[in-house]
Amino acid sequence: MSDKVFIEGLQIDTLIGIYDWERRIRQPLRFDIEMAFDNRVPAASDAIEDTLDYKAVSKRLIAFVSASDFGLVEKLAEQCAKLILDEFNVSHVRLKLSKPGAVRGATAVGVIIERSRA
């Protein structure tokens, strides 16, 4: 089963970074997320209760990330993947966390991780 619900280009401002100057400002991060989900169930019922609500996931991530304070994008990415697996009906998640403008000359830098429920 390769069906997915996705969230693309979710931008959230937060405290992130290892340098002193980064501890004093909020920076924008971008999230691209793919979550395994069987499309056939909500397709049969056409009911929001039967699907993975991408708005609910987005709102939860916005609340968590905007209140977070980490040094590395690796740490934040891991926490976000765990939150999705723990709190929503998702067995596998692919999460790309981009930090735009962190490196001169690069559009964005960051990490891509894939995690499954234990």
Ligand SMILES: Nc1nc2c(c(=O)[nH]1)N=C([C@H](O)[C@@H](O)CO)CN2
């Ligand atoms: N693999 C990583 N490398 C770097 C990170 C990071 O979070 N993961 N962070 C920084 C700085 O905070 C940088 O983003 C400031 O421009 C450097 N390298």
